[in-house]
Amino acid sequence: MKKIVLSLALMFFASAWHTPVANAASPADWWVGQDAEVSPYVYSYLLKDAGFTAYIHTDTKIDLSRTEHVSDINITERFPGFIVGEFRYTYHKFLITSDGLILVYYPKELAGAVSYADNFNFVPLQKLVKGFVGPTITKANYINFSSLSSNKLLTLNGYEHIFTLPVNSKVQMIAADAFQKPLNHRDYVELPSKSVLPGISNVVTLKNAGGLYIDNIEVSGQTARSLNVFYQGDSYPIVSGEGATYETYDLENKFLPIIKDMTRHGALEEVRWAVKQGLVQGYQDGSFKPENTLTESQFVSIFTKYYNINTSLDGKSNSFNIDGAYIALKKYNFPLKGYKDKAARNKQITRGTVAQILSSSQGGPTDVKGAYQFLAKHHLTNSPSFEAYNAAGGLKRSHISSFFKRMDAANLTELK
Structure with missing residues (x-):
């Protein structure tokens, strides 16, 4: 059993995608259902550079030379067919291909960070799609390039939590972050995967004075505002607790390597x-x-x-x-x-x-x-x-x- 102390507003998500706003579905939302075509080189770049990622393939040719219509971004690298950049006031990075693939992610050193401040990477992704392609999307796909074997994510951000992962699931990565904007490195810590066990009740507690406790054992003395559990499993966890606020995601690898030769x-x-x-x-x-x-x-x-x-x-x-x-x-x-x-x-x-x-x-x-x-x-x-x-x-x-x-x-x- 495990607990966490936190006061955050409820947000509404679907398991395979996140709908951060109350707008009607966008005509472009069919993009989330298609394969995300990518070259092996770009995919390998993401494996080396990215953690938790929101992405979408827009099925649109993008002019990568025009970046002036998107504010608060810096292009850090240019390659044949894709660009890499960062947002000026957060730790978010992004990658855009000329074939229409757009991704927003936390870098490898913050691989398990899942920040509610930007609606779990959705807001910056929505901004890039709007700026480079045009439509306002209301859905996205998610993956963690630093934990490819994880097909599910549980992120806890409420007062008290008691949760049980499916008995046959396997925990791949656990991280705590402070949900601050910008996120500081000192506000992020990765925990041993055995800190949470499948098939039993886990209690997570966040102390007001700082310190993250799992089953009354302190696992991090750092200030934390969420616990993110990436795991491999066939179903979702059971969660309860006073003021419990949590989200679940399907992390589906929709990438289709396109190899020209x-x-x-x-x-x-x-x-x-x-x-x-x-x-x-x-x-x-x-x-x-x-x-x-x-x-x-x-x-x-x-x-x-x-x-x-x-x-x-x-x-x-x-x-x-x-x-x-x-x-x-x-x-x-x-x-x-x-x-x-x-x-x-x-x-x-x-x-x-x-x-x-x-x-x-x-x-x-x-x-x-x-x-x-x-x-x-x-x-x-x-x-x-x-x-x-x-x-x-x-x-x-x-x-x-x-x-x-x-x-x-x-x-x-x-x-x-």
Whole structure:
């Protein structure tokens, strides 16, 4: 059981989208129901830069050179086909593509912030859509790029709360913020995901003098005005309490990677899956170069991301570092040449080595033939025989996504 002390006005939201104003539905609200087309490069940029995000694909070509008709924004970066900027008086950032995708988000360092002051990122999004495209929208889509596995959000901002998450749900991220405008870094803190447990009553309390308590245990001495719980589950929580004010959201990944040099490629769906999982990325021009040879360092990058292995040199940050990746993998004795020879990292990795590492990562055989048999047993390869597998040959960039998509489908997701 858990509690929170707070005096905020009720706001009205639907679970899949937020309606912050009492206006009638906009003719443009059908935009929320369509795929948000995006290049792999833009999607990868968002994975590195964004947290909680409100977004919409307007199905409209946007002139990115004209920004004077939107006040209080600064353009910080320009790329082929998209711009990135920030609002002058808040921590909100935004990204707009020339193909009509508009997003407003908190940066990575505030990934779990969900600010009511701007109607949960909706107001700045509405402002950008109005300025760059024209219509006044009343709906948006939501996602947290720092917690892609979360498909639900519970944000608590009332006096007292007792809530129970669905028994089969899994908490991915918990954050407390102060709902101030502008939000200060000192007003935001991330909490251990085990601070809230599914299937039991959780009590959250916010003390007037400061301090956030969960089940009477202080978890943050900082001033907080909301608790935001991002989780994976099939249903919504049960919430009660004196003056309880809360909202629930569906966090749906509607992004559709558009890869200009793979429109008719046989591995298109597998690469799209890998892009959405954050395993692979494309190039600034919207291409993926699927026929290029897969190098050892590219495989190492994908492998460590798939297993969520921390590759930072200090072991604290979440940013990818190739040297840190090799250091992290060395203790598993995977047969990689790049441990000592950095030049080998940019050379081709063989299909046999890939088989050995994938098999070994699941406690399977480490010899090449045994590793192939492991792949065949778990339907990770279509090769009918060891000879056909061609262990001495290389892989193309388009091939590797298929291996990991099949591993995910086989529930081989934990490193052993």
